[in-house]
Amino acid sequence: MDKKIKRNREAIRPDWNELREARNKQEKQTRPDQFLTPPENAERIKLNTTFSSIKQKDLTTCIQSRRTLRKYNDEPLLSEELSYLLWETCRVMSVKRNATFRTIPTAGATNGMETFIYVYNVGGLKHGLYQYVQNDHELAFIKSGEDLEEKVDEAILGQLRQAPVVFFFTAICPRSEYRYLFAAHKMLAIEAGHACQNLALAAEVIDAGICPICAYDQTKANDLLKLDGDDMFVTYCATVGKK
Numbered sequence: 001m002d003k004k005i006k007r008n009r010e011a012i013r014p015d016w017n018e019l020r021e022a023r024n025k026q027e028k029q030t031r032p033d034q035f036l037t038p039p040e041n042a043e044r045i046k047l048n049t050t051f052s053s054i055k056q057k058d059l060t061t062c063i064q065s066r067r068t069l070r071k072y073n074d075e076p077l078l079s080e081e082l083s084y085l086l087w088e089t090c091r092v093m094s095v096k097r098n099a100t101f102r103t104i105p106t107a108g109a110t111n112g113m114e115t116f117i118y119v120y121n122v123g124g125l126k127h128g129l130y131q132y133v134q135n136d137h138e139l140a141f142i143k144s145g146e147d148l149e150e151k152v153d154e155a156i157l158g159q160l161r162q163a164p165v166v167f168f169f170t171a172i173c174p175r176s177e178y179r180y181l182f183a184a185h186k187m188l189a190i191e192a193g194h195a196c197q198n199l200a201l202a203a204e205v206i207d208a209g210i211c212p213i214c215a216y217d218q219t220k221a222n223d224l225l226k227l228d229g230d231d232m233f234v235t236y237c238a239t240v241g242k243k
């Protein structure tokens with residue numbers, strides 16, 4: 001069997017007994033920082049925490065109507081709608097000394113994920129890249145620029161299709177590895193899946209849809225978000241827009 005395939009199969013079937021033994025032998029470590037600090041002086045945008053203009057739908061309706069959407073209506077997303085998507089998908093709900101609880105489950109409450117978004121067409125928000133500040137439910141503006149749209153499209157291999165928003169879910173490996181060592185990578189991939197599924201269902205509530213994207217350019221996506229590509233890197237993306 002191809003070595004890479006063999007290695008990657010191993011990554012999603014870690015032996016829990018082996019992990020236990022390795023953890024017993026491990027020296028005590030301090031928990032890595034739970035939150036990525038946005039760039040100094042980055043403009044911060046407060047997001048809605050109540051959603052009076054959003055009409056809720058029941059879960060069964062959302063699950064039944066969800067389909068991958070690759071063609072979007074020209075309508076911009078309202079900033080309240082974007083706030084709602086972030087609120088349901090990426091928000092941190094409470095933090096304890098050794099645990100971070102989010103809307104999505106993260107293995108051992110290790111919180112191994114940060115989220116970035118590209119805003120192309122959202123009412124009240126300027127075009128650009130933003131970091132979602134998960135513990136404050138705010139956006140931090142990172143950058144704009146004329147060639148940004150092209151760079152984002154290249155990073156997601158031509159799949160932008162004028163979507164008003166793109167989500168980038170990233171793995172922050174040390175947060176998970178400190179607890180799950182060689183089993184961390186399975187956890188990180190699953191956590192990104194949880195987030196993207198919440199995004200898909202929350203999008204249904206606002207009559208929008210998503211296209212989950214794994215076919216992206218790893219180096220270009222990391223460079224775009226200024227991630228080192230080693231400890232931190234993109235694991236999953238999604239374009240979002242109105243039906």
Ligand SMILES: Cc1cc2nc3c(=O)[nH]c(=O)nc-3n(C[C@H](O)[C@H](O)[C@H](O)COP(=O)(O)O)c2cc1C
Binds near residue numbers: 067070159215
């Ligand atoms: C992990 C994962 C990665 C995916 N990557 C892409 C992608 O890069 N581009 C794309 O157009 N669709 C992508 N999709 C969407 C699938 O093609 C889609 O879910 C599938 O065709 C089933 O359609 P449905 O979502 O409407 O049920 C991805 C889906 C998953 C779960």
